[in-house]
Amino acid sequence: MSGWPWRRKQGVLSLVERGWSGARTCSLMLNIIAIPVTHLIKGWLNAEHRAMIQPRPHIRIISVPRPMFRIGMWLALAGSTLTGRLRWVLIDQERTHQEIGWWCRLFGIVPLMIRETEAGYELEQHGRPVSSAAVFLTG
Numbered sequence: 001m002s003g004w005p006w007r008r009k010q011g012v013l014s015l016v017e018r019g020w021s022g023a024r025t026c027s028l029m030l031n032i033i034a035i036p037v038t039h040l041i042k043g044w045l046n047a048e049h050r051a052m053i054q055p056r057p058h059i060r061i062i063s064v065p066r067p068m069f070r071i072g073m074w075l076a077l078a079g080s081t082l083t084g085r086l087r088w089v090l091i092d093q094e095r096t097h098q099e100i101g102w103w104c105r106l107f108g109i110v111p112l113m114i115r116e117t118e119a120g121y122e123l124e125q126h127g128r129p130v131s132s133a134a135v136f137l138t139g
Helices: 021-032 047-051 066-082 094-107 132-137
Strands: 011-016 037-042 059-064 086-091 110-117 120-125 128-130
Touching: 011 021, 011 066, 021 037, 021 059, 021 110, 021 120, 021 132, 037 066, 059 066, 066 086, 066 094, 086 094, 094 110, 120 132
Parallel strands: 011 037, 011 086, 037 059, 086 110
Antiparallel strands: 110 120, 120 128
């Protein structure tokens, strides 16, 4: 992180198009090590679901109406990239992973596929399983 006073710590943009349990579990782990996560959720979350995660200091939730998700996704990607706050993108949809791949390569952002599992979640980078520690603590 540079010495610019207005630059925030680099973090994660989580693009949630399917279930959000895996992304939520991952963000709770990242909250412990103070890596900021913004969940951009396709559709609306009710107050009960929002309350399960919203009170955490490094986690933000933005719900976007389904028809506006792609526009919201590109606005979030561009805004976070241009302000230097984006390091990783969690993606749960292969189509979205392919769609934003060029952006990630161009700006040095790490795209990660996240899949929900019985144990919480699994991450993939370049089509191969990778541990959270390997990605977020070394990278």
